[in-house]
Amino acid sequence: MKSMLNQLEKEVDSFYSTFKDDPSKTSAWGHHYFCKEDGSVLTYNPENENEHQCPLCGEVYSSPLLTRVWRTIYRNEAALTILKAAVLYKSTNDKKYMDTLVSISSFYFNSYTKFKLHNKEDEFYDDLSDFAWGCGRIMPQCLNESIFFIRIFTGLELVKEELPEELLKNIKEEFSEEFFALANPQVNKVHNISCWLNSAIGVIGLFSENKKMIEFAFDGTYNINRQLREGVTEDGFWYEGSIHYNFFTLEGVSYLALFAQRYEHSFEEMDVIKKMLVAAYNYAFSNQELPNPNDG
Ligand SMILES: [Zn+2]
Numbered sequence: 001m002k003s004m005l006n007q008l009e010k011e012v013d014s015f016y017s018t019f020k021d022d023p024s025k026t027s028a029w030g031h032h033y034f035c036k037e038d039g040s041v042l043t044y045n046p047e048n049e050n051e052h053q054c055p056l057c058g059e060v061y062s063s064p065l066l067t068r069v070w071r072t073i074y075r076n077e078a079a080l081t082i083l084k085a086a087v088l089y090k091s092t093n094d095k096k097y098m099d100t101l102v103s104i105s106s107f108y109f110n111s112y113t114k115f116k117l118h119n120k121e122d123e124f125y126d127d128l129s130d131f132a133w134g135c136g137r138i139m140p141q142c143l144n145e146s147i148f149f150i151r152i153f154t155g156l157e158l159v160k161e162e163l164p165e166e167l168l169k170n171i172k173e174e175f176s177e178e179f180f181a182l183a184n185p186q187v188n189k190v191h192n193i194s195c196w197l198n199s200a201i202g203v204i205g206l207f208s209e210n211k212k213m214i215e216f217a218f219d220g221t222y223n224i225n226r227q228l229r230e231g232v233t234e235d236g237f238w239y240e241g242s243i244h245y246n247f248f249t250l251e252g253v254s255y256l257a258l259f260a261q262r263y264e265h266s267f268e269e270m271d272v273i274k275k276m277l278v279a280a281y282n283y284a285f286s287n288q289e290l291p292n293p294n295d296g
Contacts, residue, residue, distance in 0.1 A: 236279030
């Protein structure tokens with residue numbers, strides 16, 4: 001435990017000491033971050049946003065597009081840093097970590113609508129009156145943006161009682177409304193992306209006591225209960241037919257299950273989540289490895 005905390009301290013201190021982001025810098029889709037020669041994922045170097053090296057052949061790539069993918073990875077690190085700082089604050093009571101998480105999260109909440117709406121196809125939009133399905137602001141897709149905010153809110157939830165009034169007020173009155181306006185029209189079918197978006201809407205809704213968001217996530221047309229009822233097979237497997245999507249979906253809905261439990265909000269299909277977790281054990285091989293057909 002002690003060594004884990006020491007490691008977290010190193011990571012948080014190192015990220016925060018140079019933390020710098022800007023809404024004018026746009027992000028791009030992670031699937032561009034591969035070597036053209038051999039298909040390896042390029043190495044993310046937190047200290048250099050302009051050079052991206054292939055770990056296999058050593059080729060160093062540089063392009064504005066790759067720098068924008070670097071920004072996506074960097075922002076994920078920012079969200080994880082908030083989560084880590086919350087854990088550190090809870091375990092050490094060192095105010096430095098509270099300041100770190102408030103400072104990074106306030107930056108993203110305060111500048112949220114200054115980030116330009118865009119999707120992974122790199123189409124840009126001026127405002128919410130006209131935008132394509134898939135758009136995010138901080139991230140290249142609403143899917144990534146939902147994951148980004150679920151991580152941030154999981155951290156904030158840990159220290160909620162001690163968060164500054166101003167931050168809570170901003171989340172409640174401005175940020176949650178803006179996020180909901182972006183995400184809710186994109187929940188349009190039974191699909192892993194709809195599950196993640198519903199989860200983010202539900203998590204943020206419960207945190208900020210936003211009735212509209214809570215109702216949408218649990219009772220809207222493509223609500224989370226319907227997703228689990230229609231998207232999970234009899235034997236507890238997500239219908240998109242890949243082990244990856246099964247666990248990816250399960251991860252998303254588990255955060256909402258956790259928040260529903262904390263806020264004592266009913267979650268009709270909670271048992272489906274439990275069934276999916278048990279099913280995973282049953283289809284693992286005897287050496288504990290999972291089969292990996294299709295996008296595994
Ligand atoms: Zn390579």
